[in-house]
Structures are given as C-alpha cells and as structure tokens.
Amino acid sequence: MATTPTHTAEHAEGAGGEPPATAARRGVLRDPAFLRLWTGTTASGLATWALPFVLGLAVLDRTIGAGTLGLLLAARTAGFLVAVAVGGVLADRYSRRGVVLWAGLAAAAATPLLAAGLGRSLPLALAAAVVAGAGQGACRPAFQALTAEVVDEERRQAANAAMTLSVRATTLAGPSLTALLAVVLDTWALLLGIGLLWLAAALVPGPGAGTRPGAGEPGTRASFAAEFAEGLREARRHPWFLAGLGALTVVIATGYSATGVALPLVSRDKYDTEVVLAAAMTAYTLGALGGALVVARWRPRAQGWAALAGLALYGFAPLSLVLPVHWVVVVAAYAVAGVGIELFNVPWFTATQREVAPDKLARVSSLDFMLSYGLAPAGLALIAPAIDHFGPGPVLAVCAGLCFAAPAVAALVPSARSFARAGAGAR
Numbered sequence: 001m002a003t004t005p006t007h008t009a010e011h012a013e014g015a016g017g018e019p020p021a022t023a024a025r026r027g028v029l030r031d032p033a034f035l036r037l038w039t040g041t042t043a044s045g046l047a048t049w050a051l052p053f054v055l056g057l058a059v060l061d062r063t064i065g066a067g068t069l070g071l072l073l074a075a076r077t078a079g080f081l082v083a084v085a086v087g088g089v090l091a092d093r094y095s096r097r098g099v100v101l102w103a104g105l106a107a108a109a110a111t112p113l114l115a116a117g118l119g120r121s122l123p124l125a126l127a128a129a130v131v132a133g134a135g136q137g138a139c140r141p142a143f144q145a146l147t148a149e150v151v152d153e154e155r156r157q158a159a160n161a162a163m164t165l166s167v168r169a170t171t172l173a174g175p176s177l178t179a180l181l182a183v184v185l186d187t188w189a190l191l192l193g194i195g196l197l198w199l200a201a202a203l204v205p206g207p208g209a210g211t212r213p214g215a216g217e218p219g220t221r222a223s224f225a226a227e228f229a230e231g232l233r234e235a236r237r238h239p240w241f242l243a244g245l246g247a248l249t250v251v252i253a254t255g256y257s258a259t260g261v262a263l264p265l266v267s268r269d270k271y272d273t274e275v276v277l278a279a280a281m282t283a284y285t286l287g288a289l290g291g292a293l294v295v296a297r298w299r300p301r302a303q304g305w306a307a308l309a310g311l312a313l314y315g316f317a318p319l320s321l322v323l324p325v326h327w328v329v330v331v332a333a334y335a336v337a338g339v340g341i342e343l344f345n346v347p348w349f350t351a352t353q354r355e356v357a358p359d360k361l362a363r364v365s366s367l368d369f370m371l372s373y374g375l376a377p378a379g380l381a382l383i384a385p386a387i388d389h390f391g392p393g394p395v396l397a398v399c400a401g402l403c404f405a406a407p408a409v410a411a412l413v414p415s416a417r418s419f420a421r422a423g424a425g426a427r
Contacts, residue, residue: 028159033150036206038159041143042166044104044201047194048136049170051076051111053178054194058187063119071122072114072129074377079133081374087138088366089227091145092359097207099142099362104202107135111195115188135198141365146205148353148361157350161296164342168288231363238355240304240419241364243410244348247311249371250406255314257379258399259321262392266321266330276327280334284317287338294339295346303347304419308407310343315403318396351419 028034052073058064064072083103091099110131117125151159181190222230235241267277291310300306313336320333356364386395415421 028151028155028162031151031155033206034159034162036204037143037146037150038162038166040100040104040201040203040205041163042170043197043204044136044139044143045167046170047107047197047201050178050190050194050197051132054187054190057178057182057190058118061187063187068122068125072125075126075129076133076136077374077377079130079135080137081370083134083137084140084366084369084373085228086224088141088231088363089224090138091142091362092231093227095207096142096146096149096362097205100139100146100205101202103135103138103142104198105135107132107139108195108198108202110135111191111198115191118187118191132198137369139201140369141362144349144353144365145358145362147349148358150206153354156353157299157346158296160346160349160353161292161342163349164292164345165289168285168292168342172282172285172289228363231360231367234357234360235364235367238415238421239413240415240421241352241355243413243416244304244308244419245368245371247308247406247410248344248348248368249375251311251314251403252372253375253379254383254399255318255403257376257383258387258396259317260380261384261387262318262321262396265387265392271327273327276330279327279331283331283335284338287335287340288342289338290335291339291342292346295343302417304351304416305411307344307347307419308411308416310340312404312407313337313340313343315400317400318403319400322393322396322400347419355420 055064055069055072059066059069087099087103110128114125114128114132117123117128147156147159147163178190181193185193235245263280264277267274267280316333317337320330323329352365352368353361383395383399410416
C-alpha cells in the first residue's frame with residue numbers, strides 16, 4: 001500500500017539553488033522554473049486548440065472536405081486517448097520532463113507531415129493526426145505531475161490558476177489571432193506554426209525535482225498493465241477523487257455536450273441571431289477567467305464542497321436554453337458556468353497533486369483526462385440524435401438536472417468536503 005505522499009518539491013532546493021522557504025515567499029509568476037513550465041504548457045494548449053480551428057479553415061478553402069475533417073479529428077482523439085494512458089505510466093516510470101520533451105517533439109514532427117498530407121494523401125494525414133493527438137495526450141499527465149515537482153504545495157493553487165488563466169486567455173484571443181493570420185498565411189503555414197508551438201512546449205520547460213520515491217530499477221519494474229493497474233488502485237484509495245471525477249464526467253458528457261449541440265440551434269431558432277452563440281461562448285470564457293482569478297487566492301474551509309458547488313453551476317447553461325428568457329439571461333448563465341468550472345478545476349488539480357502519492361500522480365491524472373475528455377465525444381454522439389428525436393427542451397432539461405445532481409451526490413462522500421482522505425490531516 002502506498003504511503004502518505006511526501007512532496008519532493010517541498011524538500012528540494014528551488015530554482016537556482018535557493019532554499020524552499022525563499023521560493024515559498026516568492027510568487028509563482030516570479031519563479032523562473034514555473035515560468036518556463038507555464039510557457040511550455042501555454043504553448044501546448046495553444047497548439048492543441050489551434051489544430052481543429054486550422055483544419056476547419058482547410059475545409060473553408062476546399063483543401064479537404066467535411067468528412068475528411070471528421071476523420072482527422074477522430075484520429076487525433078484516438079491518439080490522445082491511447083497516449084494519455086501510456087504517458088501516465090511513462091511519466092511515473094521515467095522523468096516527467098523527458099516525457100514532455102519526447103511527446104512535444106513527436107507532435108512537432110507530426111504537424112508538417114499533416115500539412116503535407118492534406119488534400120494529397122489521406123493515410124499520411126490520418127497517421128500524422130494520430131501522432132499529434134498522442135503527443136497532446138502524453139503531455140497532459142506529465143505536465144500535471146511536473147507542476148507538483150516544480151512548485152511547492154503552498155503555491156500550487158496559485159500555479160494551477162495561472163495555468164488555467166493562460167488556457168482561457170488563449171481560447172478568448174486565439175480565434176481572432178488565427179483569423180488575422182489566415183489573411184496572410186495559408187493552411188500549410190499555419191500548421192507549421194502549430195509545429196513550432198509544440199517545439200516550444202518540448203524545449204522550454206526546465207527539469208523537475210528528479211527521481212521520485214518508489215521508482216524501481218529497470219530489472220524490477222512491473223509490466224505496463226500492472227503499473228497502470230497500480231495507478232487505478234491509488235485512485236481508489238481516494239474516494240473524493242472517484243466521486244469528483246464521476247461528477248465531472250457527467251457534467252462534461254451531458255451538460256457540456258448538450259449545450260455544444262443545442263446552443264447554435266437555440267441561437268438560430270429561438271432568438272433568430274447568431275449573436276447569442278458568440279456572446280454566450282465569450283461570456284463563458286470571461287467567466288472562467290474571473291473564476292480563475294478568484295480561486296487563485298480563495299481558500300474556503302470546505303474546499304471540496306465549494307469546488308463541487310462551482311461544478312454544479314454549469315447546470316444553469318442548459319437550463320437557460322430551456323426557459324423562456326431574454327437572451328441576456330442565457331449569456332449571464334454561461335458566464336456563471338464559466339466561473340463555476342474554474343472554481344472546480346483549480347482546487348481539483350491542486351488536491352490531486354497534494355493527496356496522490358507522487359510516484360503515481362501521472363497515472364492518476366491520466367485517468368482523470370481519459371474519462372473527462374474521452375467521454376465528451378461519446379456525449380456529443382448520443383445527445384445529437386436525442387435532440388433530433390425528443391427535441392432540445394426535454395434533453396436539455398435532463399442534462400441540466402444531471403449537472404446539478406451529480407456534484408450533489410459526489411458531495412455526500414465524506415472525504416469530498418475537503419478533497420482529502422479522512423484522517424489524513426492538514427498538510
């Protein structure tokens with residue numbers, strides 16, 4: 001059985017050999033080691049977001065068709081789902097920094113191959129999309145675990161908030177920037193730019209804390225399947241984690257997917273304008289930015305309950321699409337949902353980094369990404385025909401109810417109150 005986590009980064013010297021107490025007093029944004037990690041994570045997030053957008057531009061300029069776009073995005077998702085599990089094991093078995101390096105380099109190398117295959121060789125483009133998705137997937141748990149190595153526990157919530165701020169800012173500014181670049185650059189050049197972002201993600205982050213406790217010699221290592229199963233057992237040791245992950249998966253697979261399908265329809269059919277669609281999505285991103293700023297410093301006593309309450313706020317998004325309300329109310333509901341999702345995300349990542357045994361952190365994080373991210377396409381695939389069959393009203397009402405109910409059920413787990421195992425004590 002794993003022992004109580006010991007946080008390697010807390011006992012190591014900070015960047016430049018400074019004592020940990022000095023590093024703790026300094027804000028994360030003034031920590032060179034964190035800034036390098038933040039830059040690499042931001043570059044990978046921007047590259048991840050930009051790829052489907054640029055491929056969409058390839059449809060508009062008739063380089064590829066809509067069917068090819070669907071195949072490429074499906075191939076990328078398949079690569080992600082396989083690699084996120086593999087990457088979790090590798091990041092716990094070897095250097096997290098090394099996994100980030102090779103995953104980023106693989107994605108960087110795949111991107112120009114994807115550009116070469118567009119409109120010319122579908123097998124080449126599909127293979128490149130799989131590799132690009134695999135690079136993205138392998139990076140996710142490695143970056144999550146590397147944050148725990150680079151940043152001491154006292155500053156991790158602020159660090160995770162800074163990470164999510166970069167993601168939301170990219171989402172807000174990215175479409176406009178890409179549209180402007182598309183005026184002077186073709187799809188091939190934009191894809192090469194994505195490759196350069198992956199190169200930055202691979203090369204910019206610095207080393208972590210080094211060897212983790214429990215890392216065995218090559219001759220004594222268990223098989224891949226056994227190590228992955230060990231990560232599952234570690235996840236089961238934390239009932240709050242299983243409950244929270246279940247709630248998050250339900251919200252993403254139902255509420256997020258339902259609004260993704262229904263919001264364009266409601267904007268067109270109910271309000272007769274596309275402004276509602278654009279305003280709601282912008283409000284969601286701005287709300288998430290605000291939520292990240294709040295949670296960077298907010299430390300409620302019952303942090304787990306506060307986070308789950310924030311997750312439940314997403315239910316107002318599908319609910320607003322059902323009710324006969326002015327479109328301003330829909331926009332406001334999306335802003336509230338954006339605030340809530342970051343009130344959940346930041347404490348969730350921070351608690352996982354604090355509570356999970358360091359030598360199993362990447363594997364547990366990979367489970368998080370596999371379920372929450374991996375089931376989103378399944379939700380989209382099921383909800384679209386459900387809306388066609390039952391209409392948007394009943395489907396959205398059910399999804400709103402599930403978004404409210406799932407976090408409430410998760411909150412009933414005793415350790416969910418503080419996102420910590422019962423009897424673990426304050427650390």
